[in-house]
Every structure is written in structure tokens, then in C-alpha cells.
Amino acid sequence: xxLSDTKAGSHYLTGLRNAHAVEMEALxxxxxxxxxxxxxxxxxxxxxxxxxxxxGQQERLAALLERHGTDSxxxxxxxxxxxxxxxxIGHSMAGDEILKNSFANYAFExxxxxxxxxxxxxxxxxxxxxxxxxxxxxxxxxxxxxxxxAQQIEPTTLKFLSLEEQGVDAKN
Ligand code: MG
Ligand code: FE
Numbered sequence: 001x002x003l004s005d006t007k008a009g010s011h012y013l014t015g016l017r018n019a020h021a022v023e024m025e026a027l028x029x030x031x032x033x034x035x036x037x038x039x040x041x042x043x044x045x046x047x048x049x050x051x052x053x054x055x056g057q058q059e060r061l062a063a064l065l066e067r068h069g070t071d072s073x074x075x076x077x078x079x080x081x082x083x084x085x086x087x088x089i090g091h092s093m094a095g096d097e098i099l100k101n102s103f104a105n106y107a108f109e110x111x112x113x114x115x116x117x118x119x120x121x122x123x124x125x126x127x128x129x130x131x132x133x134x135x136x137x138x139x140x141x142x143x144x145x146x147x148x149x150a151q152q153i154e155p156t157t158l159k160f161l162s163l164e165e166q167g168v169d170a171k172n
Contacts, residue, residue, distance in 0.1 A: 003068055003126060012122040013070055019115055019138075020061040021076035026054050026108060028084030032092075033101055036172045039163060040098060040156065046148055047105075053141045060134040067130075097171040102149065102156055109146035116142060 003009030030047045037044040065072050091100040116139035123131045163170030 003128070004070070006126070008122065009126050012119070012126050012128070013065070013068060015115070015119050015122055016061055016065050016068075017070070017073045017076060019112075019119060020058060020065065020072040021080040022112060022115060023054050023058045023061065024077040025080035025084035026112070027051060027058075028081050029088055029105075029108065030054070032085065032088035033105075033172075036092060036097075038172060039168070039170045040159070040172075043098075043102075043152065043156065046145075050141075050145050053145075057138045057141065060138060064128075064131050064134060092172070095171055096160065098156060098160055101172075102153055106146060106149045106153070109142050109149060112142040113139065113146060 003013055030051050034044050034047050034051070037047075062072055087104065091097050091104065094100050116135055120132060120135045120139065123129070123135060160170050
């Protein structure tokens with residue numbers, strides 16, 4: 001019986017497709033941010049690392065979807081690309097862009113962590129044991145990114161204030 005024949009299985013497949021679209025949004029958001037960052041090289045480097053990790057996460061999700069005979073949804077992906085760019089544009093108009101992005105990125109990682117925890121529970125429930133390793137790998141990368149971002153809130157805030165006090169436009 002195909003996963004899509006059961007209620008739980010079809011929710012699981014939808015979850016995998018949604019996660020793929022969320023990773024698409026993540027790529028757009030982070031790509032816009034690294035283009036603009038000038039005063040925060042450590043943030044830029046960590047975002048570039050997470051962009052690479054995110055591409056790997058997408059590949060893992062695409063492989064899982066393919067194994068179940070389902071493509072990632074081009075429509076859902078396209079919607080999230082637009083959403084990601086709208087979010088990036090909104091923050092770029094703020095005088096404290098670096099801070100708004102720091103909060104938003106932390107929130108985004110929390111969303112991803114919750115999504116992968118849910119997907120891992122669904123994979124167990126429907127008996128898709130072979131997917132769990134890939135989903136756990138994605139989860140670990142999101143947790144590591146969230147922890148790093150959490151540690152950066154205070155130093156980034158203080159660096160922003162100190163540069164601004166010296167008359168530097170340090171918003172990004
Ligand atoms: Mg991710
Ligand atoms: Fe992430």
C-alpha cells in the first residue's frame with residue numbers, strides 16, 4: 001500500500017513537501033542577507049555555511065519524496081520563494097536590519113526544528129524507518145544554527161550600537 005493511501009501517510013508526504021518549500025524560503029532569505037551584510041563577517045560566514053547545509057537538506061528531502069514517488073511541489077516552492085523575498089525586503093528597510101534579521105533567523109530555525117521533530121514522529125508512525133536518519137541530520141543542523149544565532153544576539157546588538165555610536169551606518 002502506498003503512503004498516500006493512508007491518512008497518516010498523506011499528512012507525512014505533505015509534511016515532506018512543505019519542508020522542501022520551507023528550505024526554499026530559507027535559501028532565499030539567507031541569500032538576500034549575505035548579499036547585503038558588510039559589517040558582520042562572522043554572521044555572513046555562518047549564513048553561507050547554513051546556505052550550503054540548506055541545499056543538502058533540500059536534496060535529502062527531494063530524495064525522500066522521490067523514493068515515495070512524489071515530486072517536491074513546484075508551486076509550494078515558488079510561493080515560499082516569494083515569501084522569503086518579501087520578508088528580506090521588509091527587513092532591509094529597517095534602520096536596525098541586522099537585529100530584525102537576527103530575531104527572524106532565530107524564529108525561522110525554531111520553526112524548522114519543530115517541523116523536523118514532527119516529521120520524525122510521522123516517519124516513525126508510518127514506519128518509514130529509512131527516512132529517519134536524513135530527517136535527524138536536518139534537525140541537527142537546524143539546532144546547531146539556532147544555538148549559534150542565540151549566542152550572537154547580545155554581541156551583535158552591542159556591536160551594532162557601538163558602530164552606530166561611532167557614526168557608522170551599521171544596519172547590515
Ligand atoms: Mg533548514
Ligand atoms: Fe535552517
